[in-house]
Amino acid sequence: MEKGFVENGFIINLSNSKNTNQLIYELSNIMEHPDVKGKRICLKLGGIDLKQSQLLSIKALIESTDAEIALVDTVSEQTEASAVSLGILVSKVSDDIQTKNITESVSEGEPVIVKEELVTEEVPVDDNADDFCEGENKVVEVDAGIKTSDISPISTMEGVDDVYTEESEHELSEIIPSEHFETEFEKLAAKEGLISNDDAGKYILLDTGEVLPQGAEEHSKDTKSLPTLYLSQTLRSGQTVTYEGNILIIGDAHPGSEIIAEGDITVWGILGGIAHAGCNGNITSKVRALKLNAIQLRIASLYARRNDTLNVPYVQKTNEFTPEEAQIEDGKIVIYKKLRRD
Amino acid sequence: MTGRVIVITSGKGGVGKTTTSANIGTALAKEGHKVVLIDTDLGLRNLDLLLGLENRIVYTIVDVIEERCKLKQALVKDKKNPNLSLLAAAQTRDKSAVNAEQLRDICDKLKEKNDFVLVDCPAGIEQGFQNAVAGASEAIVVTTPEMSAIRDADRIIGLLNTKEEITSTRLLLNRVRPNLIKNNEMMSVDDVVGILEVPLIGIIPEDTGIITSTNKGEPIVNDESSLAGQAYRNVAKRILGDEVPFLDLDEPKGLMAKIKNVFAKLKAKV
Numbered sequence: 001m002e003k004g005f006v007e008n009g010f011i012i013n014l015s016n017s018k019n020t021n022q023l024i025y026e027l028s029n030i031m032e033h034p035d036v037k038g039k040r041i042c043l044k045l046g047g048i049d050l051k052q053s054q055l056l057s058i059k060a061l062i063e064s065t066d067a068e069i070a071l072v073d074t075v076s077e078q079t080e081a082s083a084v085s086l087g088i089l090v091s092k093v094s095d096d097i098q099t100k101n102i103t104e105s106v107s108e109g110e111p112v113i114v115k116e117e118l119v120t121e122e123v124p125v126d127d128n129a130d131d132f133c134e135g136e137n138k139v140v141e142v143d144a145g146i147k148t149s150d151i152s153p154i155s156t157m158e159g160v161d162d163v164y165t166e167e168s169e170h171e172l173s174e175i176i177p178s179e180h181f182e183t184e185f186e187k188l189a190a191k192e193g194l195i196s197n198d199d200a201g202k203y204i205l206l207d208t209g210e211v212l213p214q215g216a217e218e219h220s221k222d223t224k225s226l227p228t229l230y231l232s233q234t235l236r237s238g239q240t241v242t243y244e245g246n247i248l249i250i251g252d253a254h255p256g257s258e259i260i261a262e263g264d265i266t267v268w269g270i271l272g273g274i275a276h277a278g279c280n281g282n283i284t285s286k287v288r289a290l291k292l293n294a295i296q297l298r299i300a301s302l303y304a305r306r307n308d309t310l311n312v313p314y315v316q317k318t319n320e321f322t323p324e325e326a327q328i329e330d331g332k333i334v335i336y337k338k339l340r341r342d
Numbered sequence: 343m344t345g346r347v348i349v350i351t352s353g354k355g356g357v358g359k360t361t362t363s364a365n366i367g368t369a370l371a372k373e374g375h376k377v378v379l380i381d382t383d384l385g386l387r388n389l390d391l392l393l394g395l396e397n398r399i400v401y402t403i404v405d406v407i408e409e410r411c412k413l414k415q416a417l418v419k420d421k422k423n424p425n426l427s428l429l430a431a432a433q434t435r436d437k438s439a440v441n442a443e444q445l446r447d448i449c450d451k452l453k454e455k456n457d458f459v460l461v462d463c464p465a466g467i468e469q470g471f472q473n474a475v476a477g478a479s480e481a482i483v484v485t486t487p488e489m490s491a492i493r494d495a496d497r498i499i500g501l502l503n504t505k506e507e508i509t510s511t512r513l514l515l516n517r518v519r520p521n522l523i524k525n526n527e528m529m530s531v532d533d534v535v536g537i538l539e540v541p542l543i544g545i546i547p548e549d550t551g552i553i554t555s556t557n558k559g560e561p562i563v564n565d566e567s568s569l570a571g572q573a574y575r576n577v578a579k580r581i582l583g584d585e586v587p588f589l590d591l592d593e594p595k596g597l598m599a600k601i602k603n604v605f606a607k608l609k610a611k612v
Contacts, residue, residue, distance in 0.1 A: 034421060208400050209415065238385055240434045255396070256433050295397045305397035308421065 015046025394559020449477025
């Protein structure tokens with residue numbers, strides 16, 4: 001893996017992405033890493049053609065994590081034109097001398113210092129670990145051709161065998177955008193058929209191994225046929241509601257609470273704790289809430305954690321509700337922004 | 343490999359046991375040691391929040407004890423440091439869900455594969471305390487320079503002295519405010535050590551940065567510019583056997599001012 005040191009910046013190599021969707025997928029995975037926050041990002045896009053709107057979407061994705069796009073490195077004319085029209089610095093160079101050019105092209109703007117001599121060095125993964133422990137002002141080039149978890153800060157965790165690791169191939173939960181778009185980005189994303197940035201990766205699957213209780217099997221029983229428990233109260237930290245059917249809660253479920261149902265879970269309020277629908281393996285179960293902030297979302301045997309970048313430290317009381325519904329589709333947890341009738 | 347099991351306790355609540363556990367654990371892991379943090383505050387767990395790992399917890403210590411999962415599965419790895427992992431407490435159970443014997447077993451298993459096992463003890467001297475202390479061979483007593491905290495720390499030290507397994511007990515003085523000490527409004531470090539007669543392992547200055555770091559789920563030792571972070575890093579070094587002088591907090595015009603100066607200069611550069 002190539003590696004570069006840039007002061008307070010990151011080089012992200014996405015040139016191996018096959019299409020725009022994959023590019024966004026990889027990038028949103030990378031942007032989730034806490035170290036990327038607030039950094040200046042240099043994007044290597046190789047020969048990928050990006051329209052202005054697509055590049056704008058990428059820019060918005062980067063800016064959503066407080067990072068800033070410093071430079072785009074591309075050989076595609078279309079991408080270059082898009083970048084220029086958006087006022088993003090462009091470097092258009094061949095691979096072997098690229099770092100030098102980065103230095104030059106950036107030098108007129110903010111100081112992004114690239115130490116040339118270090119850039120093409122082959123660095124074993126373990127060294128990367130040290131770099132990240134030391135922390136500051138160092139950059140690891142991220143190659144999109146590999147799995148997201150192979151990004152060095154994450155991959156270093158895999159070296160340790162006797163501690164339980166979060167498995168590599170977690171997939172982003174996917175968003176189907178509704179027609180109510182608020183931000184410019186979402187409009188663009190929908191137009192281009194991109195995943196909505198706003199919530200792409202709001203939840204990330206955990207690899208938990210076998211989690212269904214003994215004797216339980218995956219099934220798809222209609223949840224409408226199950227009885228429903230109706231509760232009108234606030235669920236507080238440490239409280240658990242378990243029911244062999246659907247659960248309907250009128251009120252908020254605070255972080256630290258647990259709702260475990262064999263059928264659907266509906267929270268008419270803010271869902272902040274753990275919600276486990278279809279706990280005995282019912283994959284048609286759904287979780288819906290007026291505000292879906294669950295720290296963990298579990299449906300049948302799929303467990304997803306809330307993305308670290310969505311920092312909701314408290315029970316965030318709000319009057320702005322964005323009803324959402326989560327369900328399993330194609331082995332992924334999909335969140336719909338609009339409630340639908342079956 | 344046989345690691346050291348250190349319990350972090352205080353008697354009184356709110357003096358900074360959990361903050362201390364998170365920071366010492368992170369600091370030791372940063373030094374390259376393998377560390378497991380155990381939260382034994384069942385029903386009132388916080389350590390996961392301080393480390394920002396709440397969303398990753400699937401199994402807890404109770405699941406391990408009740409054999410719903412393997413110990414390895416319940417260890418949640420830190421986001422940044424692969425050397426650090428957490429065994430979380432169950433939020434929906436209480437202290438009676440585990441007993442001292444079971445905790446000792448867990449500590450024994452964990453110390454085989456780790457350099458340090460840090461046990462974050464709940465407040466009080468009941469079952470929770472007895473559980474937490476069970477597997478430990480060393481103790482760090484956290485206290486603040488207040489009469490009530492010192493009284494409770496004294497009680498805890500008395501209890502620790504009756505435990506044969508605990509071979510070393512050391513004191514960590516938290517939330518020290520040098521300017522109050524100067525005006526004789528707060529007990530000095532010497533006063534506290536004089537009362538408790540336990541060797542000191544660290545003095546942590548009061549730092550508002552702790553509040554932000556707690557809310558962010560990011561231990562303050564990761565913040566190189568924080569004085570409290572520096573103090574915690576020094577504690578970790580002392581645990582490792584290095585002789586590190588205590589930060590001189592008594593004379594704000596001395597080292598404090600110098601350090602502040604240095605940071606001010608650094609900030610100006612940035």
